[in-house]
Amino acid sequence: MPAVEMHAVSKSYRRRGKPPQKALDDLHLLVESGGVHGFLGPNGSGKTTTIRVLLGLVRADSGDVRLLDRPVPAGLPQVVGSVGALVETPLFFPGFSGRRNLRLLAETAGLPGTRVEEALEVVDLRERADDRFKGYSLGMKQRLGIAAALLKHPRLLVLDEPSNGLDPAGIKDVRELIRRLGADGSTTVLLSSHLLAEIEQVADHVSIMARGRCIASGPVREVLAGRSSGDVRVRVPDRAAAAAVLTAAGFRVSSTDDGLLVAAGGAPGRVTRVLAEHGHYLEELTPVAADLESAFLALTADPA
Numbered sequence: 001m002p003a004v005e006m007h008a009v010s011k012s013y014r015r016r017g018k019p020p021q022k023a024l025d026d027l028h029l030l031v032e033s034g035g036v037h038g039f040l041g042p043n044g045s046g047k048t049t050t051i052r053v054l055l056g057l058v059r060a061d062s063g064d065v066r067l068l069d070r071p072v073p074a075g076l077p078q079v080v081g082s083v084g085a086l087v088e089t090p091l092f093f094p095g096f097s098g099r100r101n102l103r104l105l106a107e108t109a110g111l112p113g114t115r116v117e118e119a120l121e122v123v124d125l126r127e128r129a130d131d132r133f134k135g136y137s138l139g140m141k142q143r144l145g146i147a148a149a150l151l152k153h154p155r156l157l158v159l160d161e162p163s164n165g166l167d168p169a170g171i172k173d174v175r176e177l178i179r180r181l182g183a184d185g186s187t188t189v190l191l192s193s194h195l196l197a198e199i200e201q202v203a204d205h206v207s208i209m210a211r212g213r214c215i216a217s218g219p220v221r222e223v224l225a226g227r228s229s230g231d232v233r234v235r236v237p238d239r240a241a242a243a244a245v246l247t248a249a250g251f252r253v254s255s256t257d258d259g260l261l262v263a264a265g266g267a268p269g270r271v272t273r274v275l276a277e278h279g280h281y282l283e284e285l286t287p288v289a290a291d292l293e294s295a296f297l298a299l300t301a302d303p304a
């Protein structure tokens with residue numbers, strides 16, 4: 001059963017004195033259960049709006065939304081107890097300890113105190129649980145927020161840009177925590193981020209948003225492997241002569257530290273043949289994968 005299904009979802013925000021702002025434009029999104037699903041897109045691409053629609057915080061103008069196999073918003077009361085979310089920095093009492101803050105939340109939600117200890121354990125805050133919230137580092141505050149979202153042992157945990165504003169140490173802690181949660185198997189994590197590296201390092205699957213649509217989705221490796229640059233790196237004994245031959249054959253060639261970079265347009269066989277026909281024998285030919293950054297930029301580039 002998918003954790004999230006969205007079909008043809010559109011949402012515009014009305015703005016006073018201006019035309020409506022289209023935030024979601026015929027969005028199709030599928031998040032299978034289990035692991036960490038990265039939800040990647042530049043600022044303004046519609047990630048937060050998608051999450052708001054999912055959690056019933058705003059209503060879509062059209063389309064179908066299902067969360068844990070229940071329609072949204074009608075079926076939300078049946079699943080809300082299985083969904084944890086960290087959408088904004090959560091509000092805690094600054095003068096209370098982390099543990100006391102969580103206990104209050106657990107009591108309000110009718111959850112047993114044992115859940116507080118389990119959640120503190122998962123986010124690795126037990127040792128500091130009796131310190132006041134206001135003395136926590138930003139990373140610890142964020143982990144306490146995740147602990148709060150974990151109190152009800154959610155089947156789906158939604159984290160909207162959890163690393164925003166954190167220092168490198170905090171980012172690392174939150175990243176490790178998300179990895180642990182994904183490996184645990186009982187929780188599906190939907191992790192939204194505009195940071196490619198964050199998604200690359202923790203997510204199994206990724207959906208890429210641009211301009212209110214999902215433009216690519218699948219296992220992280222596949223989505224990115226499908227974006228090979230079409231370039232090849234070649235090493236030959238006589239670099240200058242080989243470059244001249246390839247240029248004459250119509251290839252764009254540049255020299256690198258250890259060989260030639262050839263824009264082969266996905267036809268590495270032709271590079272090999274042209275070189276061999278002119279008596280240049282390859283020592284090495286390696287396809288150059290598009291790095292994640294350029295794949296992401298190419299996917300999300302504004303066509304306008």
Ligand SMILES: Nc1ncnc2c1ncn2[C@@H]1O[C@H](COP(=O)(O)OP(=O)(O)OP(=O)(O)O)[C@@H](O)[C@H]1O
Nearest residue numbers: 013021022023041042043044045046047048049050
């Ligand atoms: N309450 C609102 N009123 C008007 N426009 C809005 C509102 N919320 C979002 N938008 C617009 O909708 C579009 C999508 O915004 P959204 O916040 O969903 O994107 P995002 O990918 O989460 O980006 P960010 O990371 O910057 O929050 C943007 O153009 C944004 O300016």
